[in-house]
Amino acid sequence: MTGVVHGGLRDGERAQMAAAGVTPIDLSASLNPYGPHAAVIAAARAAEVDRYPDPRALPLREAYAERLGVRLECVLAGNGSSELIFLAMAALAAGEEGPGAVLIAGPTFGEYAPAAKAAGARSLEVRAAAPAFAVPVDEIVARIAAERPRVTVVCNPNNPTGQGLPASAIEMLTEAALAAGGWLVVDEAYVDFAGDGVSTGPAPGRVVLRTLTKLHAIPGLRVGTALGPAAAIAEMERRQPPWPVSAPAIAASLQALREGGFARESIAAVAVARDGLEAGLRARGFAVPPSRANFVLVPAPGGDGGAFRAALLPSGFVVRDCASFGLPGYVRIAVPRVEQVEPLLAAIDRVREGS
Ligand SMILES: Cc1ncc(COP(=O)(O)O)c(C=O)c1O
Numbered sequence: 026m027t028g029v030v031h032g033g034l035r036d037g038e039r040a041q042m043a044a045a046g047v048t049p050i051d052l053s054a055s056l057n058p059y060g061p062h063a064a065v066i067a068a069a070r071a072a073e074v075d076r077y078p079d080p081r082a083l084p085l086r087e088a089y090a091e092r093l094g095v096r097l098e099c100v101l102a103g104n105g106s107s108e109l110i111f112l113a114m115a116a117l118a119a120g121e122e123g124p125g126a127v128l129i130a131g132p133t134f135g136e137y138a139p140a141a142k143a144a145g146a147r148s149l150e151v152r153a154a155a156p157a158f159a160v161p162v163d164e165i166v167a168r169i170a171a172e173r174p175r176v177t178v179v180c181n182p183n184n185p186t187g188q189g190l191p192a193s194a195i196e197m198l199t200e201a202a203l204a205a206g207g208w209l210v211v212d213e214a215y216v217d218f219a220g221d222g223v224s225t226g227p228a229p230g231r232v233v234l235r236t237l238t239k240l241h242a243i244p245g246l247r248v249g250t251a252l253g254p255a256a257a258i259a260e261m262e263r264r265q266p267p268w269p270v271s272a273p274a275i276a277a278s279l280q281a282l283r284e285g286g287f288a289r290e291s292i293a294a295v296a297v298a299r300d301g302l303e304a305g306l307r308a309r310g311f312a313v314p315p316s317r318a319n320f321v322l323v324p325a326p327g328g329d330g331g332a333f334r335a336a337l338l339p340s341g342f343v344v345r346d347c348a349s350f351g352l353p354g355y356v357r358i359a360v361p362r363v364e365q366v367e368p369l370l371a372a373i374d375r376v377r378e379g380s
Contacts, residue, residue: 027139030349032357038338045339052359052369053345055184055215055320058298059291059362060242068280069246069273081262082270085278089250092282098255099227101262102278104269106214106236106249109261111140113232113251116260117208118146118175125175125207128168130160132350134184134212141176149174155352158186158314158322162194166201173205180212182219185350185357187316189223196225203230208257214239215318217288218295218360223317227252232261239319240288241281246274295319299360305370309377320359322347326377328354333376340372 032053034042042049082102090097103109118124118141127141131150138148149172151165160183169177177198182189190198195211202209209231216224217240227233232253238244248270251261270278303321306313313321323344325333333356334346347355361369 027136029135029139031135032345034343038343042338042341047339047341049343050341050361050365051343052320052361053343053357054244055239055318055345055357055359056242056244057240057291057295057319058242058360058365059287059294060240062241062281062284062287064284065241065243065277065280069243069277072271072273072276074272076272078268078270078272078275080267082268082275085248085270085275086250088279088282093226093252095227095252096255099252099258101251101253101258101265102270103249103251103265105238105247106212106234106251107136108247108265108269109234109249109251110136110210110212111143112261112264113210113234114140114144114146114176115264117210117232117257118144119260120175126172128165128172128174128177130165130177130179130183132158132186132352133178133180134214135349137178137212146175153183153186153188156312156314156324158183158188160188160190160194162190162197165198169198169201169205169207173207175207176210177202177207178210178212180214181223182215182317184215184318185320185345185347185352185355186314186322187318187320188314189219189317191222192225195231199228199231208232210234215320218292218299218319219317220296227254229254232257237278237281240292241277241284243277243281246277247271248274248278294363295360298363298366301363301366302358302360302369305366306373309370309373320345320357322352323356323358325354325356330354330356336376336379337372340368340375342369342372
């Protein structure tokens, strides 16, 4: 375990809320509030667990390759995209003279730096600045040219700022990484919610990571995919233990790929709820950076994200305190269902009135 803090209810909080008769609405892990689809759960339950699944998760990789129109050799499946982050660092940061540097576009998801460390690589960071948190693409390009990291990592759209880079910027970063003899890893965990023009695919010098966790709201099943040039995927697979994806997870994923209607409808509803939440927060004076993801980054009243999180708990809303991202003055709030936006804004109003 890397010791990185993640979202979710903390020890004892669920019991405390139950004792107070409050049903938690978990907006701390940024899952699709409309999932999981019943057919996906049914498929997981019906899976045959009395025999081994395919040792390389090939049925899932084949389905993905077909769906995305890429060669099978360019797709890897893993135990969540978290496993693939670690495999990508291990495979791509290696070099003849030992592991090199990993450049991380921060503030961002906490597992990139431990994954770089586990690969024996040194982490460097280029950090987007408050209040807009625009990703400093030119600065990243300059750092790539100057420091020649083996791997540059960007999360697109970024967790926790919600900033989305257009595909053209990802192309520019890929070219910079290639010119410096390195790789660009793009974590697209939230890309399903980003609308057009953000998502990319495998290309020379680029590995893209995706997950079923967020769109299909199945964090307990652990399924992610990596897309990249065949040689990079082979290097990642060489480091992966057999049976990385369980039989229930493979069955659920294959079903999830068939639930295109659910995906489209819930993405559209999340966009409506996100617009309502952002507008409601801005109307209340919160300087919320525009989000291309299914969450928003919110400056906490009084500048204390931990206190804001705690104050919202009695209303049932569980948000993510952003201290572990180096942003102690912020919380990240996942977009709830459309009908939960007004109750959430009302809960925020009650906290502000009480403070
Ligand atoms: C940016 C990002 N990448 C990857 C992950 C890990 O997702 P998975 O459940 O696929 O391991 C998360 C989870 O919060 C995330 O925010």
